[in-house]
Amino acid sequence: MNKILTAALLLSAGLLAGCSLTGPGELTLHEVLLYGGAQERLVWVYGNMGTGTQSSVKLGGTTVDLRAQVPDPLAVPGTLSVNGKAVYRLPTASLPPKLSVTRDTQGRFQIAMNEAGGSVYYTDGRTWTRLNETAGSGVSGTPVRGLRGAGNLTDAEADALSAALLNQGALAVAVLNETAVPDPPLTTEPAPREYRRTALYVLPGVPTVAATSGTAPNNPPAAGGRVTFTELASGNNASVTSPAVQVATTQGALAALYNLAYGRQTSAPPVPPLGGNATAVAIFLGQRATGGYGVRVTGASAQGGVLTLTVNLTAPGPGSITTQALTSPWTIVRVPGTYREVRVVDTQGRPFQLGPNSGQTR
Incomplete structure (x- = not known):
């Protein structure tokens, strides 16, 4: 009986060891929280796989599979694929309207925001402009390379997100205070060495x-x-x-x-x-x-x-x-x-x- 019990305990220990997380080295998470016209959380997972081909982490209590990055417009250098996708995607909570933007035919803008935030960007579906003010009438803009400089995005992340938002017609993007949005950071196991957050409000159909x-x-x-x-x-x-x-x-x-x-x-x-x-x-x-x-x-x-x-x-x-x-x-x-x-x-x-x-x- 003791031998059987000992064997069972050893088997259980082996199974538990097989289910343990094997997160990559230098685990880093960068996420962008999209509100308004786009309700989505996009998480880029950075890490070093070393000599392995697969590892796993827990994001928000869910175990996900990490492997080499896959070809995708949202993939950026240094990131790993999550369950076979370039980024980990979850829905975000709803927010009341935060932004109103109108453009006139001379390229001037009328802007209103109902909370303090960062910069406001505009795209006509082909090029990007950063508006020189965040409120007022007759506001001018400066041509920019997409969403670079928005929140805590890296240039590569900003470029990927900017490209993904093109061909959406005329829209505006406002940078929100990432500490004041309703979605908390994801619980992560093992804990990452860095966790960056950026919150953006997307306003589609800017007339x-x-x-x-x-x-x-x-x-x-x-x-x-x-x-x-x-x-x-x-x-x-x-x-x-x-x-x-x-x-x-x-x-x-x-x-x-x-x-x-x-x-x-x-x-x-x-x-x-x-x-x-x-x-x-x-x-x-x-x-x-x-x-x-x-x-x-x-x-x-x-x-x-x-x-x-x-x-x-x-x-x-x-x-x-x-x-x-x-x-x-x-x-x-x-x-x-x-x-x-x-x-x-x-x-x-x-x-x-x-x-x-x-x-x-x-």
């Missing part, structure tokens, strides 16, 4: 509105060729559910386009003047299941009474951090002259796919 200065163009274009266009406004929350192109040649028709564009918002900005002998064109992308979609006019030409607008259509890329909400992207541009027909094509010259809501508002 562009017409600048208060300037007058409407009223000079008709030449008989053919390139046409100058002005973006009047753009956003991500139209009340239009299907792809559509709407044309307005009167002030009342332009007001109707604004009602469609801002139909899901509690208020709309003042409708800018259309001017005489001018045309406004609204392009609605239709309802999308997540953020990351957008439409932007990049060129205009006219020939034989036909106006052709070229648009750049964007969609979430691989590894993008998309806002999990219904969106309906749109843009409105103004061009001089009136036309018997308006065509919209993408950058490859393919016709924009229209839905049942297309037509002439005029």
Whole structure:
């Protein structure tokens, strides 16, 4: 009996030893907590695997498997994969609205924050700008390399996160006080030698509105060729559910386009003047299941009474951090002259796919 008991105890000890954590050397955790339009905690795990190919740690009470890093847009040098993914991902708690940003067509911003925080960054989906103030009207910005300098992010982490947030359309990112957010640090076993935290508030769908200065163009274009266009406004929350192109040649028709564009918002900005002998064109992308979609006019030409607008259509890329909400992207541009027909094509010259809501508002 004693021999059997002794054998059982030795077996139990061996099994427990096999289940012990074998965390990597120099274990370091860097996390970014995303609130607002993106509710997610991303944790980069740094460490030295030594001669082994696998180890494990406990994050928030859950044992995770650490191995060599995998190819992924969020992977950064020195990090390990977590359960086969580049980063460890968990949802974050909800926060009340923290940020309001509007951009005008001259590149100035109106900003309001309801708590003290750090810098505010803006991207139009292609480039990044750090706003020179965190509150006020007529705020200017400085071009920057993504979110570098935001919170406690390393440059490599900031670059990876910035790239993941591109192709999301116009959005703003505010740095929050990481000690005041509702999500506490993860309990970690073994304890890391360093634990960095950064908290960011993501505001998707930042609208562009017409600048208060300037007058409407009223000079008709030449008989053919390139046409100058002005973006009047753009956003991500139209009340239009299907792809559509709407044309307005009167002030009342332009007001109707604004009602469609801002139909899901509690208020709309003042409708800018259309001017005489001018045309406004609204392009609605239709309802999308997540953020990351957008439409932007990049060129205009006219020939034989036909106006052709070229648009750049964007969609979430691989590894993008998309806002999990219904969106309906749109843009409105103004061009001089009136036309018997308006065509919209993408950058490859393919016709924009229209839905049942297309037509002439005029």
